[in-house]
Amino acid sequence: MTPSEPSPASTSSKPETSDPASKAQERMARFRALQARAKTSSDQNLKEATKESQRLATDPSQLNAVTRKHAIASQKLLKADIEESGGDFERKRAWDWTIEESERWDKRVKKRDAHRDDTAFRDYQRESEKAYKRQLKNMGAPDLEKYTREKMAAIEKAAAAGTLDIVETEDGEMIAVDKDGTFFSTADSTAFAQHKPDKAAVDRLVADLRKAEEASLKKRRDRQAKNGEDNGDVTYINEKNKQFNQKLARFYNKYTAEIRESFERGTMV
Structure with a gap:
């Protein structure tokens, strides 16, 4: 072996000292990248949470509810003050309204009371009119x-x-x-x-029919749940016949679904 040639010990020691250093640098770089990603996610989540809180703070329904409560509280406070001083609250409040505004308000109150009293079922003709x-x-x-x-x-x-x-x-x-x-x-x-209606009118009609059909099906399901009928229409005459119909439904309902829906809609020819 010549003096200029490196010894085996020296050649094998260089990779051992360089590999741990490079691995440490790689781990540190990955750690820094994860830290940056975590900080970005945290900032984004904070920004979205701030927007959501601002939206909730300026929700129109909540603002309307607060305004309504404030108006009711102010009216009650004014009524208490006037009654304590021996005045007539209704007469005092009427001074702030014109005759036209008072008539419109009376008409609105009368219509609201009539609508509230007309919620109960009378007959099918009245329900159709409503x-x-x-x-x-x-x-x-x-x-x-x-x-x-x-x-x-x-x-x-x-x-x-x-x-x-x-x-x-x-x-x-x-x-x-x-x-x-x-x-x-x-x-x-x-x-x-x-006459050919435009697409918007057709879509509005379809949406209205679909909404009416969904409401009818919902009422039907509620009525069936109330009566303990969880299998649709009553198509049996006794318990044994009911079990037989359930067995048929398990095997053939997937083939007859379209026909049954057509019968229910009244479009079956």
């Missing part, structure tokens, strides 16, 4: 701008085709009416059958 009014209320306000545009387009079309007539009403008002009844329908017109 459901009809509720559906009309949920439809929203009519689109008068669209109605005006369609009316003007129909009048222009009728004027261009020469089928526009000017009709005088009993009170002397002049009205433009198209002869074929494409817009101003008469008893003889059939143009209403050609």
Whole structure:
């Protein structure tokens, strides 16, 4: 062995001293990265929690509830002060209202009381009327701008085709009416059958029908749960027949589900 050649002991000792140092540096780098990730997550969670607390603090429903409670407390305090001084609270409060505002308020209170007294079941005709009014209320306000545009387009079309007539009403008002009844329908017109509603109106109708069907099914389930009927309609005449129907349902319900739903909706032909 020449003096310039390194000894085996010296060559084997260098990796042993360098490997632990590199591993320590790698572990420290991973630790720093985990620390940075944890700090980022903590800051993000704190920011989201702050936003959530601010949203809860400015919730409109909670603000309305607080405002309502404050108004009720103020009214009770004012009433107590006036009664202690020997005054009439209702007379004192009426000074702050005009005749129109008082009449509107009385009408609102009367309507609210009538609605509260009309919650009980009377007959099916009254229930149908209430459901009809509720559906009309949920439809929203009519689109008068669209109605005006369609009316003007129909009048222009009728004027261009020469089928526009000017009709005088009993009170002397002049009205433009198209002869074929494409817009101003008469008893003889059939143009209403050609009307095609827009997609928003169709979606609103479908959503209303689905909502009514879900409400009906919910009432039906509640009634069945109250009567102890957990298997749908009563299709049995005794307990033995009930067990037989349950056995059939386990095997064949998955094949007859669509037919049964069609029968329930009344769309089965």
